[in-house]
Structure formats: structure tokens, C-alpha cells
Amino acid sequence: MFAYVIIFYMPVIELKTNIQAPIEVCFDLARSIDLHELSTGNTRERAVAGVTTGLIGLGETVTFEATHFGVRQRLTSVIAAFERPRHFRDEMVKGAFRYIRHDHFFEGKNGVTVMTDQFDFGSPLGVLGRLANWLVLTNYLRNFIDQRNMMIKQYAESDKWKEVLPALS
Secondary structure, three states, X not given: OHHHHHHHOOOEEEEEEEEOOOHHHHXXXXXXXXXXXXXXXXXXXXXXXXXXXXXXXXXXXXXXXXXXXXXXXXEEEEEEEEEOOOEEEEEEEEOOOOEEEXXXXXXXXXXXXXXXXXXXXXXXXXXXXXXXXXXXXXXXXXXXXXXXXXXXXXXHOOOOHHHHOXXXX
């Protein structure tokens, strides 16, 4: 049974975050390179190529360099779908994973924005990669995304968003 679970384990992370702020502010904070860098202080993530500051849009790429599990690595993503302020998708085009697809959905209801992340990924190394997903990576990535979402919430629900999104002020 254990081997069966690992062989077929394909992780998809889904997180919902309720934010008391306008949908446009939440959407733009989620695609802000600057806020992303602020939210990843523990991995010292920084944009080193493509769009390196401001807001990323359809067809644009960003390469982040970060340290995860003690290993310095780079990951390049492209914005593959974009419908402001309801949805955008970033997809890995180069990096350590087999693939990453991260859909960001936004729905406004009575002054509250519901932000939904659907994060689908695959690790290299076949069964060993799926074992790593099951044992470590899924929880690690869920916490990573949740930490980012809490910063989006913190900025959106205060005036701090104006520091990152001056054009909307």
C-alpha cells in the first residue's frame, strides 16, 4: 500500500485566503515582484532576470534565485494566462522541477476578496521525486505559499500596499 501511494502521488496544493480589500489590490499584490521578494526573506529570494521589479504581466518572465534546503538555485517562470483582476497563471519554464503550474484566482464578495491558489507540481527523479513530494516538498511548498499569502493579506488590509503599488494609490 505504501509503495502504491508513493508511485501515484501527484501533489496539488489548494489554498484559500480571505482578504478584506479590493480585488484589484489583491490581484496586483499577487503579481508584484517586489512583494514576492519581501515575503521570501528566509530563502533570500530575489529576481535576477526578466521582470525584476514592479508588476509582471502576460507573456513576461521572471527568474528568481533562492536558497532552498541549503541549495542555491534558479527558477524561471512565465505568465501564461492573465485576466485582470480574476486570474493569472505562472508556469515554470526552467528550474529544478519537472513542472510547476500556479493558478491564482480572485473573487470579490461584499468587500472581501477570496484569493485561491492552485499549485500543481512534479519533481524529477521518478519514484524518488514522488517520495520527496510526499514526505517533504508538499508541506514545504504549502507553507511557502501560505507565508506569501499572509504577507499579501497584511499589505492589502492596511495602507502598506501603497508602498508596493504606488500607481494604484
